[in-house]
Amino acid sequence: MKEILLADADATAQLGEALARSRPAHAVVHLHGDLGAGKSTLARALLRALGVTGTIRSPTYTLVERYPLVDGEAWHLDLYRIADPGELEFLGLDADEVTLWLVEWPERGRGTLPGADLVVELAVAGPGRLARLHGQTPAGVAWVEAAFNHGVVTHS
Template identity: 80%
Template sequence: MHEPVPERHLVDADATQALGAALARSRPPRAVVYLRGDLGAGKSTLARALLRALGVTGTIRSPTYTLVERYPLQDGGEAWHLDLYRIADAGELEFLGLDADETRLWLVEWAERGAGALPAADLVVELAVAGDGRTVRLVPASTRGVAWLATLPD
């Protein structure tokens, strides 16, 4: 992995949503994002904000029970939001019919449960509860991730 961007404090859900929007505005044409953090750390909030900023309309569901939710993107292709908390083995992902060629953006919660069956991350977003807010570390995991963070506003 590459050097992380310094840790940021997100004072509330609005700050988390602003980060999601900033990531959406600066994202590369194809990207894989692993969202890490305990339950309630803000992973789904960040994913929803990112998808909304990319023009996804209608309900943005948490994939906790469906494992994957697919969203058409305005600029073509699809974004997939995966929540792998409920899987026991990475082999279970075979049954989801994941096709990396169709997917322009992967947002993966609990990616460690799908190790070996997922594309490698370009960016790892580490979220943690900190008082009433959250902390976030953005860790580039590929040259694409480094370039993405270089264009992200402070």
């Protein structure tokens, strides 16, 4: 586990950029945190750093937004409004072209989502945010290490 204090939105964007630079070929990220903790901000920064141009919309109401990447497709999901994991069956979430999953509120889709390579926990910490990154697979552990070797400053 790595922990970092993100002083502001720019620091959150820098973390997203570091994760983009070190991303494995296929990855699933579960983003945890209360409303306003910075999950969407981090996801947008990561997508932007991966070359996504144009508007990066929050999937709060659409549940899923799809973005083309050089090596496939990224899906950004926000499951806050999901009452039952069975509701996800109608979204067709088993596409082979998905190389990056960014899932907010993944606990609401338990049992229907792919397992996480990386779990990111975000929490409000004064004027900034505290981010904890947990690699869940060998690829996820290597990803966290690589991201922190790309200039992200740790606090533990």
